[in-house]
Amino acid sequence: MVVVLRYVDKKGIVTKRFLGIVHVANSSTLSLKAVIEFLLCKYALSLSRLRGQGYDGASNMQGEFNGLKTLILKENKSAFYVHCFAHQLQLTLVAVANKHTNIAEFFSLVSKIVTIVGASCKRREFLRNAQLVKITEALNLGELESGQGLNQETSLKRVGDTHWGSHYRTIINLILMFSSTINVLEMIEKDSLLSEQRVEARSILRLILSFEFSFALHLMKNILGITNELSIALQKKNQDIVNVMTLVRMSKQPLQMMRDDEWEALLTEVSTFCSKHDIPILNMEEIFVVGVRP
Structure with a gap:
């Protein structure tokens, strides 16, 4: 467990100091409290003079009765x-998104993609090399600009409900590496020695090469892009609750604009992506049939 102190010095300046890393035998609340008391006593500090405490959202930390x-x-x-x-924003976004079955299914599929593609060094190397080829081709065709800080190596990382911006970064990287990811999945479907892996790769390919997946991918990219800016602002050291409420109101405005006026722009973005990757585009004039039991 990492313990950090924040205090006001004699000049009235808020200062943060790393106090130490302590081994804990288990994550029960009593064990954690005992370790904190031990560390404070070690440096002649008293729990009675504590004026604030902050942790992540785990139940053993913020539990109402035994946290x-x-x-x-x-x-x-x-x-x-x-x-x-x-951290509160991240947990709220994840909880709300997962209440929508289609979006919860989307993130579950993204997690499976990251897992199967990064399951071995061979696959990660294949993904890296495939992406390098794609970037080189795009540079030669003038589709990408070269320069310092551009076209850096990216990777697919597992999303974490408590990791700030992890969902957004994973979606951005998946869009950038979509063709390379498809190549890896096709390689697994063709060459894997285990039939279960071949079946799983084929099933994932069928799902992600669809208009529905592409739509969810870009919808969540745009929504999380707005909230990611808010998340970055909330992590600034000089942030206070009054300013935070103003930032939340300001972030809600582009979300409402997106909902009211940007449907056509989103549809165009998704259709362009589908055309680029040979994904069938839905005809919005056709009769929609729900694919469940009548």
Whole structure:
């Protein structure tokens, strides 16, 4: 467990200092509290003088009845608990997105893609080489610009519900590496020694080479792109709750504009992506048939 102190010095400046890393035998609240008390005593600090505490959103930390923050508050009513703004935003976005079945299914599929593509060094190397070829071709055709900081090596990383911006970064990288990812999945379907892996790769290919997946990919890219800017702003050291509420209101405006006026732009973006990757584009004038039992 990492422990960091934040305090106001004699000049009135808020200062952060790394206190130490402590090994904990288990993650029970009593064990964590005992370790914190031990570390504070080691440096002649008292729990009674604590004026704030902050952790991630795990239940053993912020639990209402037996969480670490609750145990400390029972001893010291002035140790107010503050949840990190950016961390709260990330958890809220994940919870809301997963309430929509199609989007929850989309993120589950993205997680499977990352897992199967990065399951071995051979596959990761194949992905890296395939992406290098794509970038070289795009540079030669003038589709990409070269320069310092451009076209850096990217990779597909597993999304984490508690990792700031991880969903957004994974979606961006998947869009950039879509063709290379398809190549890896086709390689697995063709050459894998295990029939289960061949079947899984074929199933994932069938799902991601669809208009529905492309639509969800770009929809969430645009939505999380807006909230990612808010997340970055919330991580600034000088942020306060009044300014945070203003930032939230400002972020809601482009989301509402996207909902009201940007349907055609999103549809054009998705259709362009589908054309580039030979994905069948839906005809919006056709009768829509729900693919479930009548």
